[in-house]
Amino acid sequence: MCGLAGATASGEQPRVHAALNALVHRGPDGEGCWSDPAGGVTLGVRRLITTDPGAAANQPLISPDGRFVLAFNGYIAGHRRRILSLREKGSVVESDSDAALVLAVLGNALRDGCDPAKPLADLSGQYAFALWDCALRQLWLGRDPIGIKPLYFSEYGSGNVAFASEVAALRCIIPAMPDRGVFPHYLAHLFVPAPATGFVDIRQLRPGELICWQDGKIDSRMIRPAVRHRAAGDNTVADLRRAIRQSVADAMDADREVGTLLSGGVDSGAIAVMACDVARERGQKPPPGFVMQFDNAQMDETPRARQLTKHLGIELHIVAAPDRPEEILAHLNDGLRGFGSAFGNPSVVLMQALGSAVSRHVPICLAGDGGDELFGGYPRYRAAGMLRYWHHVPDVIRSLIAGRIADVLPRGMARFVRGGQGRSADAFDHWNDRCALVELGARLSVPADLPGDLCDRMMAFDRRVTLPGNQLAMSDRCGMAYGLEYRVPLLGHEVMAIAGRVAAQGHLRGGAKSLLRAAIAPMMPDGYLSAAKVGFNPPLSDWLAKLGGLLWGREARIIEMLFADLPIMDRTRQDYWRRATRHGEQDMALGLWALIVWRIWQMHLATDRRAEIMRAKGSVDGSIKAVVQEVVQEKTVPKAAI
DSSP, rough: EEEEEEEEEEEEEHHHHHHHHHTTTOTTTTTTEEOOSSSSEEEEEEEEOSSSSSGGOOOOEETTSSSSEEEEEEEEETTHHHHHHHHHTOOOOOSSSSHHHHEEEEEEEEHHOOOOOHHHTTTOOOEEEEEEETTTEEEEEEOOTTTOOOOOEEETTTEEEESSSSSHHTTTTSOOOOOGGHHHHHHHHHHHHOOOOOOOTEEEEEEEEEEEETTTTTEEEOOOOOOOOSSSSSSSHHHHHHHHHHHHHHHHHOSEEEEOOOOOSSHHHOOOOOOHHHHHHHHHOOOOOOEEEEEETTTTOOOHHHHHHHHTTEEEEEEEEEOSSHHHHHHHHHHHHHTSSOOTTTTTHHHHHHHHHHHOOOOOEEEOOHHHHTOOOSHHHHHHHHHHHTTTTTTTHHHHHHHHHHHHHOOOHHHHHHHHHSHHHHHHHHHHOOOOOOGGGGOOOOOOOOSSSHHHHHHHHIIIIIIIIIHHHHHHHHTTTTTOEEEEEGGGGGHHHHHSSSSSHHTTTTTTTTHHHHGGGGGGGGGGGGGOOSSOOHHHHHHHHHHHHHHSSSHHHHHHTTTTOOSHHHHHHHHHHHHHHHHHHHHHHHHHHHHHHHHHHHHHHHHHHHHHHHHHTTTTTHHHHHHHHHHHHTTTTOOOOO
């Protein structure tokens, strides 16, 4: 895994080096930089060594004929098998690294005049890359089809392009203006959906996007995974079991130690049992497990993690969840810096703490990301399946009883009742919109071509938009902040293909994740799969009060600053705050958390500007970190135009 940065304009080497300095956390094992002797393009890499520690794997890589130069971030499933196959066919692959494989595959395609999206479609894994073609003077930028690894770019100057793995690094190369127009989309999603970012001048590549820059012009196309599998039949469960095991085995093919996250749930449990099986087959020690512990027994899944690790005979490391307000704010600030935009999922604080702890033991860690989206794990999918029965109740009766019965139902069912009174489209928006503050006009960004009925559309939306923008982005930033590479075997191409050939309702038949449960049941301890889903969520109401008090002090001041400039009446503001913190209404607490994060993000933008001014004046200490600390100590957050 690596951090990438580069630019097409001449004389940008100092700025690219500055960008690489901002990416040291992503690649603590070394730095490489290449500039085209003919002028113009500079490619830079900060490297985290996971495969082939030899010098031949140092990046940027140059093809044997000197035509292509590659900067690569990621891993490719089964890369050693593929390299061996290429060598047997006569291709020269100069190292055993994932990057060397990608260089050979792309080089072969471009030499033959083929679209490089086609061979990339055959590569399962997680990646982002920049490839310079010295002959045609073309720069190719690409991102894996699932959207696991990030890549940002900006057009600037006279038709030039700059790129980097993180927004903060890219801003070392080009200036960028904040984009406050993303606020309604951020509120609805809790993140800024691609291709937008927190800046007008910066785009993120969409999952699977491949762009080609040449002579100041950009051409874009998409990488579509090509998977060859048997037709659906009676062997679907066995096919899935084999596919998951192979994907886990590929993810464990590294030259560094590997660990595994344990949340106590089905997804991480599936990865852990397969990893132990693979390790024992290879004569290796089973990978250690890592779980986060909460003081609240209802939220804590360490007992289930202990049950599983005892069953598997593996070492378990327990990481305490952050609790002190200063600790919460520090992890949040670090997380926001990595995203380069507002990010409202409060689990980012937990993931930052987890990444810091796990990285002290292993540089690579397997995670169960994607299981809910692939196999129907979220309650809203079951609600979507039930909607057609709810619609058998006459409209008049639904509208009369919905509000009353929702008030006494659990959160999930209450959202189902309130959102399911009208059209399926209304239910879709209601169940996916994370903002409880109706006055703020939150807006979902929904692809126009989502297929199937409501349940299928919900799952497709989460796979294409929510998963890459939320969970995968969080895992990448919070892991790579500490030089920790998360690998996600459930998102291997073959696993996804098998999951995709089962209709959404098929995954829900017999309970959530019925297919995945059937695939792993023979390997799990008794009773493990029957436990209720807990989720990886912090005590948000408590956190709001703690963080608000740290930033602004007393409750009246918190309310004043949190809702500044917003079209919400004073009495309503007080009601929202007290519902979120005293009654613990999860939806309201999440909405206010998103708002407080937005305010802190505006503080980051303001302190960035102050730091730039300090550096321009020759200040000895003009670091952004120092300025942020200064502002927090003052317990103020600048007002922002929304």
